[in-house]
Amino acid sequence: MKKILLIILIILGLLIVYELFKExxxxKLNQNHTEYIDTIEVNPVEPRTNQVTNQISTTDTSLGKSIFRxxxxxxxxxxxxxxxxxLSKIDSLTYFNWLTNEDFEKSNQGKGLSMTKHHFNYSSNLTxxxxxxxxxYLKQNE
Incomplete structure (x- = not known):
């Protein structure tokens, strides 16, 4: 009986110590993570300029709507x-860079703006x- 009581007291003591120092x-863990993030160098990426934004007005919006959905x-x-x-009010440079420029996406990871890999699985299959x-579609629905 004394052993069981001792085990219960030890467990309670550990729980109390944990609660006292949990915050x-x-x-400390958050501070270490923030310090680590601050050490990551983010190299600026040249924006791609080969987007065909002048052809946007002739594009079929019903196609855009179905692909968006x-x-x-x-x-x-x-x-x-x-x-x-x-995605409303997104500018064309940001939009096209997120969808077509993997280097742009990677350069924003250190800023907490990273997309997961599935994002490029979607966009790489789009013409x-x-x-x-x-x-x-986005511009017409602002």
Missing amino acids: EISN ENCAPCHKLDEDMIGPK KEEINSIYT
Whole structure:
């Protein structure tokens, strides 16, 4: 009986010590993580200029809408943040770089703006016409 009581007291003591120092340990871990993130060098990436933004106005918006619903809507909404940020009022350079420039995406990882690998699985399967049609759909629904 004394052994069981001793084990219970030891467990309770450990739980009390844990509760007393839990916040301090968590703060130290967060501080170490922040310090590590600050040491990561982010190399600026030249934006791609080969996007065909002058052809956007002639792109079919119904195609853009269906592609958006299938590929983008699981993580994005037009007018509010979801898993990903809202996509209304996105400028063309940002839009095309996120979809077509993997170096641009990688350069933003240290800033906490990283996309997961599935993002490029979606966008790498899209043609330029489809990417343009999504952008047209976004612009017409601002």
